[in-house]
Amino acid sequence: MTDTLVLARHQLLTPAGLGEDDLHRALSCLLGHAIDSGDLYFQQRRAESWSLEDHQVKNASHAIQQGVGVRAISGEKTGFAYSDELIMPALLEAATAARAIAQQGGAGQLQVWRSSPRPALYEPLDPLDTLTAEAKVELLERLDAEARRQDPCVTQVMVSLAATQDVILIAGSDGTLASDVRPLVRVNVSVIVEQDGRREQGSSGGGGRVGYGWFLDEGRALGYAREAVRLALVNLEAVPAPAGTLPVVLGPGWPGILLHEAIGHGLEGDFNRKGTSAFTGRIGERVASPLCTIVDDGTLVERRGSLNIDDEGTPTQCTTLIERGILKGYLQDKLNARLMKAAPTGNGRRESYAHLPLPRMTNTYMMPGEHDPGEVIASVERGLYAVNFGGGQVDITSGKFVFSASEAYLIENGRVTRPVKGATLIGNGPDVLTKVSMVGNDLKLDAGVGTCGKDGQSVPVGVGQPTLKIEALTVGGTQA
């Protein structure tokens, strides 16, 4: 019995007068109707956010969300219902609605509960309580002052501080009884600078599955304030970006959203089971240069994308997606793993009890190579050096993906020269990594800012990579 199970029971079941026999009853009700398997997902989420603008904290909010999601599976069919009331009649009503999916199919057997504790990747703390309200306000004000101190061109500073705590309990007909307590914090600093009538924006932030104190360690959050101003000032000097196909060097860390978009989504089990991914049926084939080894790792300590267990109760793991350029594996939840006769990889995730689990990424990154980052840049005669990005998107089926640079420079004769305006980069997932010709030795993970959207569901994720060079990528600037 793990500590989080005691806590989850206490927070989710006890106030509702529910015991494990009630969970059995609800699952029996679900399975009694020719359903193969089913699960219950209890969740309570506490969230808060504080925001500062015009030097002052003027807005803050607090939210509590709780409920139970009930899922019934029959072959490839899924029935789903949920309730935001944690009471037995609502649970049975949801179970009845979810099982309506079944027409025929094997009658599932309820397995005996088992839970397998393992060392936790993060503390089961409530991050909202890790600073007093006064200290939160003070932190925001310090970040505001730090940003303004950097440069007289700073005209606006917006800072936000947010935390959530998720307490979840999963009971499955396959015997899963699992729980997790997931803290998550996030700070963001966004500034506007103005000079000679030209305005630019810059933002920076970070976070993880920790308490607010993490932001105070090593002046971490103050660093975000300085970084936001630096970015905005760089963009003040930016000239129009080139348009066309050229060599692109991506910096370490957050530019790893390349991997998330170009490779990661296309390797999610659901798309591959359905044959709708550009990577379908390509396991064992070369999809990247031999310099590329890419993993999805949900087990990194205190990372934003990490989870002790996924939202189906499967422990997370480190899954090799691409090894020295060869496609090795997919990311699986239970449903798609079963249908593809594969093992779940701990990637079944859902935004909340009100959403169905889907195969999703955790922390996706490329292993380091041998080159010094300076060498990588020096090898480019004319190209783009992109070090910061906004969002990205991919069309799983055609494989086309985009990601938008927010800090980029020209490389001329092996040297980083002028900053250029942000531009969208576009490529083809299954072949972009075959054009990786150099990989740096400077693997870095992002600062803990990523959120991934799929089927209208948002989940926190991480990315990372070393400096790398792509021989040819299309850069969507205006200078044709």
Next chain:
Amino acid sequence: METTHPTAPLPAREHLENLVADILAEARAQGATAAEAAVSFGSALSITVRLGEVETLEHHRQRGLGVTVYFGQRRGSASTADWRATAIRDTVQSACAIARHTAADPCAGLADPDRLAQDIPDLDLYHPWPLAAEDAIALARECEAAALALDPRIRNSEGGSIATHTGSVLYGNSHGFCGGYPTTHHSLSCSVIAQDHGEMQRNHWYTAARDRNDLETPVAVGQKAGQRALRRLGSRRLSTRQVPVLFAPELARGLIGHFIGAIRGGALYRKASFLLDRLGTPVFPEFMTIYERPHWPKALGSAPFDNEGVATVDRDLVAGGLLQGYVLDSYSARRLGMETTGNAGGTHNLIVEPGPLGQEELLCQLDTGLWVTELMGHGIHLVTGDYSRGAAGFWVEKGQIQYPVHEVTIAGNLNEMFQGIVAVGNDLDVRGGIRCGSLLLERMTVAGE
């Protein structure tokens, strides 16, 4: 298959009114000088059928309760999904606890009482669809089947989907305003994959309306999805060039959305917009008019009042190409020394006055250039107006479609893009809160090979 009720019954209006009254009373009891509250209830059934078989059947039922309290000019907000009395007390308490720590903001507060809606017109937004799950499955199946039957190259699918949603929101504040109304939203969509010579292209189509009788038929939606996927087969890249660009209506809507983003109060008072201080100046060419019509019966963007109870009104945002007004709520209006425009929560039915030409004629006017039918990514910077996004569509020469295009970007600056609109189509997309036809732009940079 068991018969299930499509959506749970809406709670009685009286119940929602009592909840709002209880929240406001609790706020007063806890010392707030003013307060506002909203309670919401939503219920939905959504079903996806893939390759003829049910894939997912989802019942949704959501409740919400949110409160903002004011202690003079300080405020705090809190929300929960729990409607019990203890939860109301705790939620108000959370909001009050926050308000003790926030700074006084002279612009904070409820909307001015004289701007609150007095009469709340019935905008005919509630048309529940008593749809049994079996019937929903049959419709989704019919929709997908129409796409699959279109061509042997359509062999795979992401499914046909149907969703019906009913909801009710009630908003009240301590000025005595209390208003709410039920709404419905129904949709049918289809996404299929065309395959040929190892190439795969996916595309989709959807229809959405308040009244199921206003939906396109399942067969029409399926066929359109199938045709859209098929026409993408054989996509090529382009070399880098500067050409005129025609935006399909569903994408043109997005361009107008960026315009709204740049004249929103929050962007203006933060000086985070490329359209600062542009009231009365040309933002679009002279022939363009954009207006807001919040009271159109049955329209998807209609609302009798905004998120703070302010009456919504018909107005022009752009007339003769000149910017006539901003998109403001009470707070941002006070920050700017202006009056709210009834846009707390956004705009309500924005219409770009259609021009005389349809899509075929616009392709002729485009002559030689790129017809963009899909966009990807988020490369839009409202502070500078810089715009750079992934695109797919068709290469057009002398008004004739030559071949499908993909893996290119289009880039420009929104300021110049808006001024460079040379025609607005009459092919309005009415599936959302912004109604716009195709937009033909004089010139953008296309980056490719």
